[in-house]
Amino acid sequence: MRKNIVAGNWKMNNDTKETKSLLKDIRKGIKKATLKNTKVIVAPSFVNLNTAVKVLGDSKIKVAAQNMNAAKNGAYTGEISADMLKNIGVKTVILGHSERRAYFGETDAVLKEKVDSALEQKMKIIFCFGEELNDRKENKHFELVESQIKKALFHLPEEAWNKIVLAYEPVWAIGTGETASPEQAQEMHAFIRKTVAEMYSVAVANNVSILYGGSVKPANAKEIFSNPDVDGGLIGGAALKAKDFLAIIAAV
Numbered sequence: 001m002r003k004n005i006v007a008g009n010w011k012m013n014n015d016t017k018e019t020k021s022l023l024k025d026i027r028k029g030i031k032k033a034t035l036k037n038t039k040v041i042v043a044p045s046f047v048n049l050n051t052a053v054k055v056l057g058d059s060k061i062k063v064a065a066q067n068m069n070a071a072k073n074g075a076y077t078g079e080i081s082a083d084m085l086k087n088i089g090v091k092t093v094i095l096g097h098s099e100r101r102a103y104f105g106e107t108d109a110v111l112k113e114k115v116d117s118a119l120e121q122k123m124k125i126i127f128c129f130g131e132e133l134n135d136r137k138e139n140k141h142f143e144l145v146e147s148q149i150k151k152a153l154f155h156l157p158e159e160a161w162n163k164i165v166l167a168y169e170p171v172w173a174i175g176t177g178e179t180a181s182p183e184q185a186q187e188m189h190a191f192i193r194k195t196v197a198e199m200y201s202v203a204v205a206n207n208v209s210i211l212y213g214g215s216v217k218p219a220n221a222k223e224i225f226s227n228p229d230v231d232g233g234l235i236g237g238a239a240l241k242a243k244d245f246l247a248i249i250a251a252v
């Protein structure tokens with residue numbers, strides 16, 4: 001059965017000292033029992049991944065990268081490969097975040113390549129997608145989300161889905177303080193699960209964790225997570241404060 005997951009996407013925040021201190025506070029504040037039922041993941045910047053792996057040690061809190069290149073190695077100045085990540089103990093990667101799509105030209109086709117490469121290299125993937133405000137205003141949000149998932153993931157064989165977590169992040173809710181209502185989140189998550197069930201099977205759909213992301217805070221986490229098809233969250237701003245992140249983890 002699918003797991004509850006809370007993942008913190010730190011984006012381009014926190015130097016090494018801040019990384020250590022935030023992780024120590026999270027580690028200290030987290031209850032062992034919580035980690036039995038909930039998978040907790042943090043995604044610091046590339047330069048602090050090594051530090052994060054060391055600080056977290058055997059704590060069961062996992063470390064993810066925020067991106068990777070699809071190529072195995074070679075002349076790709078400034079890029080990071082899956083091998084480099086695995087080499088330092090990072091086995092999960094976030095792909096398709098809306099900021100990567102918007103500012104770094106990551107199209108569905110580019111993301112499909114990254115997905116294939118990550119899976120080939122035995123990485124786990126948190127795959128992000130979501131509509132912009134205009135899509136929702138024009139009532140095209142279901143269509144858009146379906147096409148994002150289809151184009152990057154629906155060529156995969158059924159067994160690949162054991163390595164995939166989905167993260168629905170409506171772009172209009174990211175870093176804006178505006179959250180999808182619990183009803184909007186549930187409606188979209190149920191739609192996503194149905195779409196996966198139609199393409200693969202009910203078993204695959206029931207097995208995949210679908211996270212919600214976009215201005216999740218301690219104050220709204222419980223209400224969002226209590227929906228049957230919301231299996232946790234991908235947290236940006238609120239993951240940068242141990243107290244808030246811990247409160248969100250406790251709410252799942």
Ligand code: PGA
Pocket residue numbers: 009169173174175176177213214215216234235236237238
């Ligand atoms: P936010 O970011 O929680 O700051 O809205 C979420 C995300 O971008 O993953």
